[in-house]
Amino acid sequence: MAGCWDERLYKNSSVVSLTGFEGEIGKLTAYYAYPEATTNEMKTIIITGEGVSPRDVRQDAELKVEQTLDLSVLSTILISEKTAEHDIYKFLDGYFRDANSPVTSKLAIVQGDLKPFFEVSEDKQSTAGDFYDRFITSLEENSMVIPYTLQTASSVLFENAQDLALPYLIMGEEQHPKAEGLVLFSGRSFTGKKLSIDEAVLLNILNDSLGFATRISYLYEESPVTVRINESKRKFDISENKIEIPLKLEFILSEFPDDNLDETNKRIELEKFLEDEIEKDMKEVIKKLQEAKCDAIGIGRHVRAFHPKWFKEDWNEHFSTLDISPKVDVEIVKTGILE
Template identity: 45%
Template sequence: MFKRVFIIIVVSSLLVGCWDERLYKNLSVVSLVGIEGQIGEMKAYYAYPTSPDDPTQYVVIESAGLSPRDLRNNADLKVEQSLDLSELSTILISAETAKNPIYNFLDIYYRNPQNPITSKIALTEGSVKQYIDIKQKLPSDVGEYYQRFIESFERNTIFPKVTLKRTASLLFDKGKDLVLPYIKRDEEKGTPVAAGLSLFNDQVFTGTILDVKESLLLVLLSSGKATNAKISYLWENGDKKSPVSIDVIKVKKKWEIEEKGSTATIHLNYKLNVNIEEFPHDRLYEDKTRKELQGFLTKKVQEDVEKLLVKLQEAPSDALGIGRKIRAFHPKVWDEKWGEKFATLTLKPKITVSITRTGILE
């Protein structure tokens, strides 16, 4: 009997409450944050729902300050409830702001254990305010809207899967550079438009932006296909023109590094197995037509990859992660100033496109 009473007393003492309990009725739960300006003169925008029954109704709190932490403190002075970022879905950063070391603006999101590390990050063309204060009615909470917007392009292999956590690892990765989604604005509707990927060198945005097709090729070459990977070209056969659209089924890659003293030639070999999704010319059951189309697609993808690699080296931005292999297996070629060294390497891509599927018609 004594033991039972003793156990009940001990257990009861452990159930008195949580020391870090936070009540939602005392908080304004922010789902979207926008950042612009430079350290010393910054602005931030915090969006949170105003109605529990309709999360599409939201208010935007604007704050000015010296640093991201100062912005947050000043924003708390403008709301009736404390701002809470435990459900933060998306962080938008002005492209001009990202031309400075971007970690300076993200540091506070890593230091607070209550902040999620799964938040999406994107750069915006122009002020982030216009991307937050959308006039049209949204189908969901504004932060969730941007999260789903970015995720849709991840599924289409245009954006890589980059979260707050992934961004941190790449910012301190000596062998691979960060890329972030780049968003423009539809001037007529005021809604976001995916414009491609922004290239970074170390922690700084280089100012170079890949268009949508270049972004898709980069993600394919770097990490492979997501759910879909569709590319379109115009096939010309004599005086006849026919559109051809493909969906990449599988990507096989093999890199070979030919070391030459303190430099190297990188052979980037890729084989793309594809499905033909559009080809009104048809007649793919004929070996001649099939071989001609495979040759055409191989040539076009090869040309596009060559242009992409030139753009990466001119930035310079090693978004493919070539530096990881160089650092691990070719220390004579490696240089601590990897961006400068990457720009001098000889990159030789070799692309092969193989038509694996042609649809239901033969």
């Protein structure tokens, strides 16, 4: 037998689970976080590298560690928002040229300096990358961000019919990372425009990329109302310069102290209220997408596939000029545990 000719032991490597970039090509800084076991505890070590390119900064970082950096179990990549204003793929290219690099890593854009986002992981019991991986996964499950991995995000970067919308993280007042919404890309660069968490949930509905739980809250006649999506159906009605997005939303009522929904008129009124509010807010989301020239909904893919004569190669520009309107149909299918 050949034996373990390709064996790589963890004890011989510094296994990095979290990395990140700030700066730009030519003057770049990267951070690498990996766990180190002591006799009493497991702690996180943070190494900084500087150089002109992502591969150069990694080589610089390896000059400061006793073992080779191993990125084969990399969970998360953080990128500064200033860095994301440049061609983001330049910072990701190296991961696809190394056979040991995973393509399932999560991506997030962060506000300000990267270092605090790494330092906060030093007190966590899990590895730094796993902490952010679970954090972003929980946002995906609640439809607060669009689920992307390194592989799926990079495929969109090479796509001229759809654009990225990546999680946006800030450092909260208690020195704990906080999700602030989504950052919008046009092509391969961050546009400087963002969506709030509430707007991100609506984008997930428009994008048909719902997680396990999708909740929307409003104030109805001074009474709070929260609904959870039971089922969502989306279509596109496309003409040359006008696109309508019919949405059929089935809701489960999660919160409504006003009650009295056994009255038919009351239920109809509430459904009409939700239709109007969601439509209005979705129009605002679409307006922001068009201002950013960011087709995060993937309308371009649908047009190119089913209406190729109306697809334009400069889709970002064309997308920003289209008449796009959502049409929401709401039905409350369940109002509580027993109904």
